[in-house]
Amino acid sequence: xxAIKALFLRKNFSLDGKRIGLDQFLFLLTLGILLITVLMPVxxxxxxxxxxxxxFDYQMFFRVIAQPENLKAMWNTLVVALGVTFFGTLIGxxxxxxxxxxxxPLKGLMKSLFAIPYMFPPFFGAMAWSLLLSPxxxxxxxxxxxxxxxxxxxxxxxxxxxxxxxxxxxYFPFVFLQVVSALERMDPTLEESARIAGANQWYVxxxxxxxxxxxxxxxxxxxxxISSLSHFGVPAxxxxxxxxxxxxxxxxxxIARQAGSFQGIREGAALSILxxxxxxxxxxxxxxxxxxxxxxxxxGKSMRPMLIxxxxxKLPLLFICLASLAIIVLLPLFMIFAVGMLNAYGLPLRxxxxxxxxxxxxxxxxxxxxxxxxxxxxxxxxxGVITMFLGVMIAYVVIKVKPRGKSxxxxxxxxxxxxxxxxxxIGVILVWSGRFGLNLYNTLWIIxxxxxxxxxxxxxxxxxxxxxxxxxxxxxxxxxxxxxxxxSLRDITIPLIRPGMIAGFFLIFxxxxxxxxxSILLYGPFTRTLGVAIxxxxxxxxxxxxxxxASVAIMIIFAGHMILxxxxxxxxxx
Amino acid sequence: MATVEMKDISVSYGKNQIINKxxxxxxxxxxxxxxxxxxxxxxxxxxxxxxxxxxxxxxxSVREQVVSSPARRISIAPxxxxxxxxxxxxxxxxxxxxxxxxxYPLKKRKVAKTEARERALKALALVRMAxxxxxxxxxxSGGQQQRVALARALVSSTDLIVLDEPITNLDATLREEMAYxxxxxxxxxxxxxxxxxHDQETAMxxxxxxxIMDNTGHIRQVGTAETVWTKPTDKYVFEFLGVSNFLxxxxxxxxxxxxxxxxxxxxxxxxxxxxxxxxxxxxxxxxDVQFTSPDSEHxxxxxxxxxxxxxxxxxxxxxxxxxxxxVQQDSFDALQHGVPEEGSLQGLKLVDPVFYSREGQxxxxx
Numbered sequence: 006x007x008a009i010k011a012l013f014l015r016k017n018f019s020l021d022g023k024r025i026g027l028d029q030f031l032f033l034l035t036l037g038i039l040l041i042t043v044l045m046p047v048x049x050x051x052x053x054x055x056x057x058x059x060x061f062d063y064q065m066f067f068r069v070i071a072q073p074e075n076l077k078a079m080w081n082t083l084v085v086a087l088g089v090t091f092f093g094t095l096i097g098x099x100x101x102x103x104x105x106x107x108x109x110p111l112k113g114l115m116k117s118l119f120a121i122p123y124m125f126p127p128f129f130g131a132m133a134w135s136l137l138l139s140p141x142x143x144x145x146x147x148x149x150x151x152x153x154x155x156x157x158x159x160x161x162x163x164x165x166x167x168x169x170x171x172x173x174x175x176y177f178p179f180v181f182l183q184v185v186s187a188l189e190r191m192d193p194t195l196e197e198s199a200r201i202a203g204a205n206q207w208y209v210x211x212x213x214x215x216x217x218x219x220x221x222x223x224x225x226x227x228x229x230x231i232s233s234l235s236h237f238g239v240p241a242x243x244x245x246x247x248x249x250x251x252x253x254x255x256x257x258x259x260i261a262r263q264a265g266s267f268q269g270i271r272e273g274a275a276l277s278i279l280x281x282x283x284x285x286x287x288x289x290x291x292x293x294x295x296x297x298x299x300x301x302x303x304x305g306k307s308m309r310p311m312l313i314x315x316x317x318x319k320l321p322l323l324f325i326c327l328a329s330l331a332i333i334v335l336l337p338l339f340m341i342f343a344v345g346m347l348n349a350y351g352l353p354l355r356x357x358x359x360x361x362x363x364x365x366x367x368x369x370x371x372x373x374x375x376x377x378x379x380x381x382x383x384x385x386x387x388x389g390v391i392t393m394f395l396g397v398m399i400a401y402v403v404i405k406v407k408p409r410g411k412s413x414x415x416x417x418x419x420x421x422x423x424x425x426x427x428x429x430x431i432g433v434i435l436v437w438s439g440r441f442g443l444n445l446y447n448t449l450w451i452i453x454x455x456x457x458x459x460x461x462x463x464x465x466x467x468x469x470x471x472x473x474x475x476x477x478x479x480x481x482x483x484x485x486x487x488x489x490x491x492x493s494l495r496d497i498t499i500p501l502i503r504p505g506m507i508a509g510f511f512l513i514f515x516x517x518x519x520x521x522x523x524s525i526l527l528y529g530p531f532t533r534t535l536g537v538a539i540x541x542x543x544x545x546x547x548x549x550x551x552x553x554x555a556s557v558a559i560m561i562i563f564a565g566h567m568i569l570x571x572x573x574x575x576x577x578x579x
Numbered sequence: 580m581a582t583v584e585m586k587d588i589s590v591s592y593g594k595n596q597i598i599n600k601x602x603x604x605x606x607x608x609x610x611x612x613x614x615x616x617x618x619x620x621x622x623x624x625x626x627x628x629x630x631x632x633x634x635x636x637x638x639x640s641v642r643e644q645v646v647s648s649p650a651r652r653i654s655i656a657p658x659x660x661x662x663x664x665x666x667x668x669x670x671x672x673x674x675x676x677x678x679x680x681x682x683y684p685l686k687k688r689k690v691a692k693t694e695a696r697e698r699a700l701k702a703l704a705l706v707r708m709a710x711x712x713x714x715x716x717x718x719x720s721g722g723q724q725q726r727v728a729l730a731r732a733l734v735s736s737t738d739l740i741v742l743d744e745p746i747t748n749l750d751a752t753l754r755e756e757m758a759y760x761x762x763x764x765x766x767x768x769x770x771x772x773x774x775x776x777h778d779q780e781t782a783m784x785x786x787x788x789x790x791i792m793d794n795t796g797h798i799r800q801v802g803t804a805e806t807v808w809t810k811p812t813d814k815y816v817f818e819f820l821g822v823s824n825f826l827x828x829x830x831x832x833x834x835x836x837x838x839x840x841x842x843x844x845x846x847x848x849x850x851x852x853x854x855x856x857x858x859x860x861x862x863x864x865x866x867d868v869q870f871t872s873p874d875s876e877h878x879x880x881x882x883x884x885x886x887x888x889x890x891x892x893x894x895x896x897x898x899x900x901x902x903x904x905x906v907q908q909d910s911f912d913a914l915q916h917g918v919p920e921e922g923s924l925q926g927l928k929l930v931d932p933v934f935y936s937r938e939g940q941x942x943x944x945x
Binding site: 476478479481482483484485486487488489490492496497500501 | 626629630631656657658659660661662663664666667668670672673674683684687688728731735
């Protein structure tokens, strides 16, 4: 204790005109943590792909890549990503224009409906749509076959088209939100002056509005592309039964088939490199597009836009909107809850077939399920707290201390954002399965480390946003009032960014509660997470129980969102 | 003895040198204003004094004790310099009440709670904010937040406070009022004040002495407001203080000549003995020119280009040789003597002009 005190006292006397002590310590600490949790896994993937032991071996990489199944998976990944991006952008634009620029009623309701896909993992949607439209057992397909008397289903959800459909439902809000906010921040006089100059409505949309929001469209579209390239859950639920693989599911299958042998992991690592290359290429493309179309005309300030009168088209468009939102958002939720109550899968959805038996079964008679809930809560809470503090420290160093090497720190903390979860999981396995003297495989620790790496960019972004608001003079005022550096952080900075810290915690806690992609490679016999439990119960064919557990997860996540909303609302004049 | 001494200090951000070998002293109990254009390094100077940034050379002493000296490897932490600071953006902590804000320095200096509260309330009364103690800063206006910041600085240090343009964000009336209030408080409490501003009027209101800083981080002149105004050491200071006229002139055999095209106009000045020189500028303020008859013995001639009525005064632009000068005249005088018409030729007479060397910035006062 005395030694620590001495350390903090010592920093008051810097020796050579540089600021040493707390700032330097924070920089080295965060850099160290990021090097171990983020950079090491990435380097290990590259190393294991191209080195066998210490011998250089590039053949394995090309052999794996040239395998027809893997080529097919790569092709599927690209088709899915492009399809989801195309349809997601189109749908997102349609809603964004209607809500941002037209006089359609019920905008508030629609906006809050759009927030729902954000809350729940897409693989719940995949489960729900599989319940409705799996080729033989899906409720809609059965109704269709009974009604028409044919034996061909209306639509097979277990197909590439099905995968694209479900993922589109979950990813179109990326474009929607970006474009709506750009439309709201656009100076309406830009459009009005075109109208005054004699342009008609359609011409204004084409020649003025669209080019101005193009950067927003491009960035939203690229978010969709990157997310769908690395997405695991939906193709895993819908594709496995028909042998449709994308790169992430193929990596998982390779490793699962070889039961975690080192060869399997090496092949997975090789495919991971391929996936990362595709993702990085997309990021690069995004940069190119955004650079070519940058306009400063969109201001940070909110303005009242000129609303376009829909007149006769208003009611039909409103109907289309509400109906499509009901199908995209509410129907899957309803199915999860309804099937969760069914006594057996396939029974008609009537009240007499329903009970709470599934819930009592999973919650009271399955230790695996109870463990998984406990594991997920433990993991999400600790990952939330640790990562949030890590994010605050990184943001503090990057924004306030600004040491040499701050861009390295920033890069490392944002890197996991572009690394697919499944790839990160392989890297974490490679680092923490004994090679460096510490074997955490099959423990919760390895999942925790993966979560920290996966979510550190969220925490860092959220903390940066609130730290930017704290002007440096607030801290300096405390220093001149007699507070040490540490005290000024404790008394002034931390209390001021507390709302941002709480929001940052939930930004990690909520996605971690439903995490599937990384945990599915990292879980051991006693360390299943909630997502893994739902996935494996569903894969075993206990569909009603999987739905019941999914609805439990939905309720936990929903409660989390309510708490988040409550907490961020109460800001006490800050 | 709350004195400040800065000796040959330099400050740089990376390769960018902001302040280069600057020296200035603040005497015990005085109010010194440092005036300079924006981004001339005056805030950096203050931050170096408080210990928020390091100096690369030189020495800073506070209360006759060295607080910064890279050569002697001394750098006292900001919290141990005991300087009260009022920041430009107030820096009132938004999550603490007014009273908590003001009592914070006492809490850090381990003053007993009841005494701290008493002293904070007293400081609050000094800045006439007694009834606002329980408010949050977000419930206060800018001027009120400024008072809170001032009270906090006064509590933080009883003998030395520095202020960084604290009232520039306020509107004109409030600014004037606050300037007088700061001045009164300083007199009342006898604290040493270092005041940073770009506004020379505020500086004149608040300070015993003012220092003029230029945009390369050098101090040009230090003196009382009156000295600086009446005897600016160089052209820079003259120009910085207000609207200025400069005309190139030469002296030959005791006569001052104004260059006019290829020839010269003679400007007769009473009682000036200037050695022959041909590199001078005559400097004068718009109010220090008087209209006379164009064929008067004294002075020079110019054509009135524009006449503007400003209520209490008339403002003219007058073409003299190939230069334009500004002339201002009290409305009462102007109406009594007749307002010169636009386009008319007028005689002009200078009152108390100063002369500076044309090249370089070195001052020559005649």
